[in-house]
Amino acid sequence: MTNTPDLWHHYGRARARQDRTVPRTFRWLWSQDDGPGPGPEVLGGITGEVVGDLGSGAARHAAHLATYHAPARVDAVDASPAQHVMADDLFGHLAPRLRIVRSDVVQHLRTVADTYDVLYSVFGAVDFTDPSELLPFVAAALRPGGRLLFSTLAHYLGGAPAEPDVVSADIPARTPDGEATTMRRWVLQERVWTNMLAESGFTRISVDRLPSTTHSPGSADTLFVTAVRRT
Ligand SMILES: C[S@@+](CC[C@H](N)C(=O)[O-])C[C@H]1O[C@@H](n2cnc3c(N)ncnc32)[C@H](O)[C@@H]1O
Numbered sequence: 001m002t003n004t005p006d007l008w009h010h011y012g013r014a015r016a017r018q019d020r021t022v023p024r025t026f027r028w029l030w031s032q033d034d035g036p037g038p039g040p041e042v043l044g045g046i047t048g049e050v051v052g053d054l055g056s057g058a059a060r061h062a063a064h065l066a067t068y069h070a071p072a073r074v075d076a077v078d079a080s081p082a083q084h085v086m087a088d089d090l091f092g093h094l095a096p097r098l099r100i101v102r103s104d105v106v107q108h109l110r111t112v113a114d115t116y117d118v119l120y121s122v123f124g125a126v127d128f129t130d131p132s133e134l135l136p137f138v139a140a141a142l143r144p145g146g147r148l149l150f151s152t153l154a155h156y157l158g159g160a161p162a163e164p165d166v167v168s169a170d171i172p173a174r175t176p177d178g179e180a181t182t183m184r185r186w187v188l189q190e191r192v193w194t195n196m197l198a199e200s201g202f203t204r205i206s207v208d209r210l211p212s213t214t215h216s217p218g219s220a221d222t223l224f225v226t227a228v229r230r231t
Contacts, residue, residue, distance in 0.1 A: 007183050008080035009176040012058045016086050022063045022094075028122060028151040031212045031219040038210075038224065040064070044147060046071045049117035053077060054105045054138070054150075055124025059087035059098065066091075066098035073097060075116075077125070079104040082176075105129060109137040116142050121150040127185055131196050132166060139201035144231040148202065153187045154209050154221035162189045162223075166196065193225055202227035 026040040043051075047070045053062040056076035066074045076091075076098060078084055084102035091098055101108060105125040119138055121127070126134065138148055155162050156169070163169075163186075170182035188196075190207040197205045205227040212219040 005175040005177075005181070006080050006082050007173040007175065007181065008057070008078075009082040010174060011080075011083065012086065013082075016058055016090060020090055022067045022091070023060050024064070024068075026061055026064045028222065028224055029210060029212075030123065030151070030153065030222045031214055031216070033214045033216060033219070034210075034212050037222070040069060042224075042226070043069075043118055043120065043149060046118055048072050050115060051075070051118045051120070052116045052141070053124065054119055054121040054126060055079075055128065056087065056100075057083050057124065059091050059100055061120075061122055062098055063091040063094055066094050071097065073099060075099045075101050075108075077101045077103055077105050077108050079125075106134055106137055109134075109141040112141050114141075114143050116146055118142075118147045118149070120148070121152075123151060123153070126150045127152050127187075128183065129186075130166075130168070131186055131188070131193075131200075135196055135200035135202075139229050142229040144229055146229045147226065148197075148229070149224075149226045152193075152223050152225065153185075154223040156187050157218060157220055162187045162192075164189055164192065166192060190223065193223070197225070197227045201230050203230045204228040 029037040051071045052075040059076035062074045062076035087100045168184040171185045173183040208224045210222040
Protein backbone atom coordinates (compact mmCIF):
# COMPACT_ATOMS: atom_id res chain seq x y z
CA MET A 1 0.00 0.00 0.00
CA THR A 2 1.20 3.54 -0.71
CA ASN A 3 0.03 7.00 0.30
CA THR A 4 -0.28 8.10 -3.32
CA PRO A 5 -3.63 9.85 -3.74
CA ASP A 6 -6.16 8.00 -5.88
CA LEU A 7 -6.49 10.28 -8.92
CA TRP A 8 -9.42 8.17 -10.19
CA HIS A 9 -11.50 8.76 -7.07
CA HIS A 10 -14.06 10.96 -8.86
CA TYR A 11 -14.24 9.15 -12.19
CA GLY A 12 -17.65 7.61 -12.95
CA ARG A 13 -18.96 8.36 -9.45
CA ALA A 14 -22.03 10.38 -10.52
CA ARG A 15 -23.06 7.74 -13.05
CA ALA A 16 -22.66 4.92 -10.53
CA ARG A 17 -25.18 6.61 -8.23
CA GLN A 18 -27.83 6.55 -10.98
CA ASP A 19 -27.03 3.62 -13.23
CA ARG A 20 -26.38 0.17 -11.83
CA THR A 21 -27.31 -1.73 -14.98
CA VAL A 22 -25.07 -3.94 -17.09
CA PRO A 23 -24.73 -1.99 -20.36
CA ARG A 24 -26.50 -3.52 -23.37
CA THR A 25 -23.74 -2.21 -25.67
CA PHE A 26 -19.94 -2.12 -25.71
CA ARG A 27 -18.42 1.10 -27.07
CA TRP A 28 -14.84 1.85 -28.07
CA LEU A 29 -15.27 5.52 -29.06
CA TRP A 30 -14.26 8.50 -26.93
CA SER A 31 -17.20 10.73 -27.82
CA GLN A 32 -20.55 9.47 -26.57
CA ASP A 33 -22.40 11.48 -29.25
CA ASP A 34 -20.60 9.79 -32.14
CA GLY A 35 -22.95 6.91 -32.76
CA PRO A 36 -22.14 3.33 -31.86
CA GLY A 37 -18.88 2.76 -33.77
CA PRO A 38 -17.36 -0.72 -33.58
CA GLY A 39 -18.77 -3.03 -30.93
CA PRO A 40 -17.76 -6.22 -29.12
CA GLU A 41 -17.72 -8.18 -32.42
CA VAL A 42 -14.23 -6.82 -33.14
CA LEU A 43 -12.91 -8.83 -30.17
CA GLY A 44 -13.58 -11.97 -32.25
CA GLY A 45 -15.76 -14.71 -30.79
CA ILE A 46 -14.91 -14.82 -27.10
CA THR A 47 -17.18 -17.73 -26.16
CA GLY A 48 -15.22 -19.92 -23.74
CA GLU A 49 -12.20 -17.59 -23.85
CA VAL A 50 -10.22 -15.95 -21.07
CA VAL A 51 -10.38 -12.18 -21.41
CA GLY A 52 -8.83 -9.28 -19.50
CA ASP A 53 -9.75 -5.59 -19.33
CA LEU A 54 -6.69 -3.42 -18.60
CA GLY A 55 -7.79 -0.38 -16.59
CA SER A 56 -11.42 -1.40 -16.32
CA GLY A 57 -12.73 1.43 -14.12
CA ALA A 58 -16.23 0.54 -12.91
CA ALA A 59 -16.04 -2.64 -15.06
CA ARG A 60 -19.00 -1.75 -17.27
CA HIS A 61 -17.34 -3.13 -20.42
CA ALA A 62 -16.27 -6.31 -18.64
CA ALA A 63 -19.75 -6.76 -17.12
CA HIS A 64 -21.26 -6.50 -20.61
CA LEU A 65 -18.94 -9.22 -21.94
CA ALA A 66 -19.51 -11.50 -18.95
CA THR A 67 -23.27 -11.14 -19.28
CA TYR A 68 -23.83 -11.30 -23.04
CA HIS A 69 -20.83 -13.05 -24.66
CA ALA A 70 -20.22 -16.25 -22.65
CA PRO A 71 -16.45 -16.00 -22.03
CA ALA A 72 -14.86 -18.52 -19.69
CA ARG A 73 -13.86 -15.51 -17.56
CA VAL A 74 -13.29 -11.77 -17.78
CA ASP A 75 -10.72 -10.25 -15.42
CA ALA A 76 -11.44 -6.55 -14.86
CA VAL A 77 -8.10 -5.15 -13.64
CA ASP A 78 -7.76 -1.67 -12.17
CA ALA A 79 -5.28 -0.13 -9.75
CA SER A 80 -7.59 2.50 -8.30
CA PRO A 81 -9.04 1.61 -4.89
CA ALA A 82 -12.09 3.79 -5.64
CA GLN A 83 -12.73 2.14 -8.99
CA HIS A 84 -12.28 -1.30 -7.44
CA VAL A 85 -14.87 -0.60 -4.73
CA MET A 86 -17.28 0.84 -7.32
CA ALA A 87 -16.87 -2.12 -9.70
CA ASP A 88 -17.31 -4.61 -6.88
CA ASP A 89 -20.43 -2.85 -5.64
CA LEU A 90 -21.98 -2.63 -9.13
CA PHE A 91 -21.00 -5.97 -10.63
CA GLY A 92 -19.50 -8.21 -7.93
CA HIS A 93 -22.60 -10.41 -8.28
CA LEU A 94 -21.37 -11.49 -11.76
CA ALA A 95 -18.59 -13.61 -10.19
CA PRO A 96 -17.07 -16.04 -11.00
CA ARG A 97 -17.42 -15.25 -14.72
CA LEU A 98 -16.43 -11.65 -13.93
CA ARG A 99 -13.40 -11.34 -11.66
CA ILE A 100 -12.72 -7.85 -10.32
CA VAL A 101 -9.00 -7.49 -9.63
CA ARG A 102 -7.43 -4.55 -7.82
CA SER A 103 -3.90 -4.29 -9.18
CA ASP A 104 -1.59 -2.27 -11.31
CA VAL A 105 -1.78 -3.97 -14.70
CA VAL A 106 1.98 -4.50 -15.02
CA GLN A 107 2.07 -6.17 -11.59
CA HIS A 108 -0.89 -8.36 -12.56
CA LEU A 109 0.34 -9.34 -16.02
CA ARG A 110 3.81 -10.31 -14.89
CA THR A 111 2.24 -13.11 -12.78
CA VAL A 112 0.12 -14.61 -15.58
CA ALA A 113 2.18 -15.69 -18.60
CA ASP A 114 0.41 -17.37 -21.56
CA THR A 115 -3.01 -16.95 -19.95
CA TYR A 116 -5.31 -14.67 -21.94
CA ASP A 117 -6.97 -15.18 -25.32
CA VAL A 118 -7.89 -11.49 -25.46
CA LEU A 119 -6.68 -8.39 -23.60
CA TYR A 120 -8.32 -5.03 -24.22
CA SER A 121 -8.31 -1.46 -22.91
CA VAL A 122 -10.88 1.27 -23.49
CA PHE A 123 -9.02 4.52 -22.73
CA GLY A 124 -7.71 2.47 -19.82
CA ALA A 125 -4.29 1.46 -18.50
CA VAL A 126 -2.71 1.53 -21.98
CA ASP A 127 -3.20 5.32 -21.99
CA PHE A 128 -1.72 5.86 -18.53
CA THR A 129 1.21 3.43 -18.34
CA ASP A 130 4.59 3.69 -20.05
CA PRO A 131 4.03 1.48 -23.13
CA SER A 132 7.66 0.42 -23.27
CA GLU A 133 7.15 -1.11 -19.83
CA LEU A 134 3.58 -2.39 -20.34
CA LEU A 135 3.42 -3.85 -23.85
CA PRO A 136 6.04 -6.63 -23.41
CA PHE A 137 4.08 -7.89 -20.36
CA VAL A 138 0.83 -7.71 -22.35
CA ALA A 139 2.40 -9.86 -25.07
CA ALA A 140 3.75 -12.36 -22.52
CA ALA A 141 0.38 -12.65 -20.75
CA LEU A 142 -1.41 -13.51 -24.00
CA ARG A 143 -1.39 -17.02 -25.37
CA PRO A 144 0.53 -17.22 -28.67
CA GLY A 145 -1.95 -15.93 -31.26
CA GLY A 146 -3.89 -14.06 -28.57
CA ARG A 147 -5.36 -10.65 -29.44
CA LEU A 148 -4.79 -7.18 -28.00
CA LEU A 149 -7.30 -4.42 -28.79
CA PHE A 150 -7.38 -0.92 -27.40
CA SER A 151 -8.87 2.48 -27.98
CA THR A 152 -6.82 5.55 -27.15
CA LEU A 153 -6.83 9.24 -27.99
CA ALA A 154 -5.77 10.15 -31.55
CA HIS A 155 -4.82 13.64 -30.33
CA TYR A 156 -4.88 15.58 -27.06
CA LEU A 157 -8.22 16.83 -25.77
CA GLY A 158 -8.23 20.40 -27.00
CA GLY A 159 -6.73 19.42 -30.35
CA ALA A 160 -2.93 19.39 -29.96
CA PRO A 161 -1.39 16.63 -32.11
CA ALA A 162 -0.24 13.27 -30.80
CA GLU A 163 3.44 12.75 -30.01
CA PRO A 164 5.91 11.54 -32.66
CA ASP A 165 7.98 9.78 -29.95
CA VAL A 166 7.25 7.70 -26.85
CA VAL A 167 6.78 10.58 -24.43
CA SER A 168 4.02 11.30 -21.93
CA ALA A 169 2.33 14.57 -21.07
CA ASP A 170 1.14 15.79 -17.68
CA ILE A 171 -2.61 16.23 -17.89
CA PRO A 172 -4.93 17.80 -15.30
CA ALA A 173 -6.29 15.58 -12.52
CA ARG A 174 -7.86 15.97 -9.07
CA THR A 175 -7.01 14.39 -5.75
CA PRO A 176 -9.86 12.88 -3.70
CA ASP A 177 -9.93 16.20 -1.77
CA GLY A 178 -10.44 18.13 -4.99
CA GLU A 179 -6.95 19.63 -5.23
CA ALA A 180 -5.58 20.20 -8.71
CA THR A 181 -2.69 17.97 -9.75
CA THR A 182 -1.52 16.12 -12.85
CA MET A 183 -1.12 12.58 -14.11
CA ARG A 184 0.83 11.14 -17.03
CA ARG A 185 -0.92 10.21 -20.27
CA TRP A 186 0.58 8.77 -23.46
CA VAL A 187 -1.01 10.25 -26.62
CA LEU A 188 1.02 8.83 -29.50
CA GLN A 189 0.93 8.90 -33.28
CA GLU A 190 -0.23 5.81 -35.19
CA ARG A 191 3.34 5.04 -36.35
CA VAL A 192 4.65 5.15 -32.76
CA TRP A 193 2.07 2.62 -31.54
CA THR A 194 2.85 0.37 -34.52
CA ASN A 195 6.59 0.41 -33.84
CA MET A 196 6.14 -0.15 -30.09
CA LEU A 197 3.84 -3.12 -30.69
CA ALA A 198 6.18 -4.68 -33.25
CA GLU A 199 9.12 -4.31 -30.83
CA SER A 200 7.07 -5.85 -28.00
CA GLY A 201 6.20 -9.15 -29.69
CA PHE A 202 3.11 -8.38 -31.77
CA THR A 203 2.23 -8.96 -35.42
CA ARG A 204 -0.78 -8.20 -37.67
CA ILE A 205 -0.87 -4.68 -36.21
CA SER A 206 -3.66 -2.41 -37.38
CA VAL A 207 -4.30 1.19 -36.32
CA ASP A 208 -7.50 2.94 -37.43
CA ARG A 209 -8.34 6.55 -36.80
CA LEU A 210 -12.07 6.89 -36.07
CA PRO A 211 -12.88 10.59 -36.45
CA SER A 212 -15.36 12.25 -34.16
CA THR A 213 -18.37 13.41 -36.11
CA THR A 214 -19.37 15.99 -33.50
CA HIS A 215 -17.58 19.20 -32.65
CA SER A 216 -18.84 19.41 -29.10
CA PRO A 217 -16.40 20.43 -26.35
CA GLY A 218 -14.47 17.40 -25.15
CA SER A 219 -15.02 15.39 -28.32
CA ALA A 220 -11.97 13.69 -29.83
CA ASP A 221 -10.94 11.25 -32.53
CA THR A 222 -10.31 7.71 -31.37
CA LEU A 223 -7.37 5.54 -32.38
CA PHE A 224 -8.48 1.92 -32.48
CA VAL A 225 -5.54 -0.48 -32.35
CA THR A 226 -5.45 -4.25 -32.77
CA ALA A 227 -2.54 -6.67 -32.77
CA VAL A 228 -1.84 -10.38 -32.36
CA ARG A 229 0.84 -11.96 -30.17
CA ARG A 230 3.50 -13.53 -32.36
CA THR A 231 3.55 -17.33 -32.17
C1 LIG B 1 -10.32 6.78 -18.21
S1 LIG B 1 -10.52 5.46 -17.07
C2 LIG B 1 -11.28 4.26 -18.16
C3 LIG B 1 -12.01 3.18 -17.40
C4 LIG B 1 -12.80 2.20 -18.27
N1 LIG B 1 -11.96 1.50 -19.22
C5 LIG B 1 -13.94 2.91 -18.98
O1 LIG B 1 -13.97 2.90 -20.23
O2 LIG B 1 -14.79 3.45 -18.28
C6 LIG B 1 -8.86 4.83 -16.88
C7 LIG B 1 -8.74 3.72 -15.85
O3 LIG B 1 -7.46 3.11 -16.01
C8 LIG B 1 -6.98 2.76 -14.72
N2 LIG B 1 -5.51 2.65 -14.81
C9 LIG B 1 -4.64 3.55 -15.32
N3 LIG B 1 -3.38 3.06 -15.25
C10 LIG B 1 -3.47 1.83 -14.70
C11 LIG B 1 -2.52 0.82 -14.38
N4 LIG B 1 -1.21 0.98 -14.64
N5 LIG B 1 -2.95 -0.32 -13.80
C12 LIG B 1 -4.27 -0.50 -13.55
N6 LIG B 1 -5.22 0.42 -13.83
C13 LIG B 1 -4.83 1.56 -14.40
C14 LIG B 1 -7.43 3.90 -13.82
O4 LIG B 1 -7.44 3.52 -12.47
C15 LIG B 1 -8.82 4.20 -14.40
O5 LIG B 1 -9.83 3.49 -13.72
